[in-house]
Amino acid sequence: MKAQKIILGLVVSNIFAIGMIAITKWLSMHNELNAIAGVFVFSDFIIVPILMGIIAAYFWRDLNLGGGEYTLYATCNSIVAVAGAYFFLGEGYICLIIISPLLMGFTIGGTFI
Numbered sequence: 095m096k097a098q099k100i101i102l103g104l105v106v107s108n109i110f111a112i113g114m115i116a117i118t119k120w121l122s123m124h125n126e127l128n129a130i131a132g133v134f135v136f137s138d139f140i141i142v143p144i145l146m147g148i149i150a151a152y153f154w155r156d157l158n159l160g161g162g163e164y165t166l167y168a169t170c171n172s173i174v175a176v177a178g179a180y181f182f183l184g185e186g187y188i189c190l191i192i193i194s195p196l197l198m199g200f201t202i203g204g205t206f207i
Contacts, residue, residue, distance in 0.1 A: 096157055099153050099154060099156075099157060100153075100154060100157070100167055102153050103149070103150035103151070103152070103153030103154050103167070103171070104150060104167075104170065104171050104174055106149055106150070106153060107145075107146040107147070107149040107150040107171060108146070108171070108174055108175055108178060110145065110146065110149055111142050111143075111145075111146050111175055111178075112178065112182070114137070114138075114142050114145075115138060115142065115183070118137060118138055139193065139196060139197070139200075140200055143172070143175075143196075143197050143200035143201040143204060144200050144201070144203060144204035144207065145204060146171060146175065146201050146204060147168055147171070147200070147201045147202060147203060147204020147205035147206070147207065148204045148205070148207055150167070150168065150171050150201075150204075150205060151164070151204070151205045151206075151207075154167065161206075164202075164205050164206065165202055165205075167205070168198075168201050168202040168204075168205040169198055169201075169202065171201055171205075172194065172197050172198040172201045172202075175197060175201070176190050176194050176197065
């Protein structure tokens with residue numbers, strides 16, 4: 095039961111993130127002025143990971159996890175997100191190495207929120 099809830103939190107939060115990134119990409123492709131590109135970068139690298147952490151923690155709320163376990167599972171959540179970006183979005187590995195500490199930090203922060 096515990097493993098199922100942990101996996102469910104990981105899957106649902108990453109599906110949410112993929113949906114948000116897809117919407118962002120669609121909106122940026124249909125924006126002629128390109129005036130709101132900074133807003134998209136802010137949302138993709140800060141807001142979406144925080145929301146990923148919040149969504150995952152929602153599924154883990156009744157498991158009585160400690161701080162270390164939340165941090166471990168949030169780190170796993172970030173690793174799944176980075177792997178998904180590499181395989182499904184075609185992101186380069188150098189870019190993902192650069193951005194992964196930021197993603198992990200905001201995902202962990204969102205988990206504790």
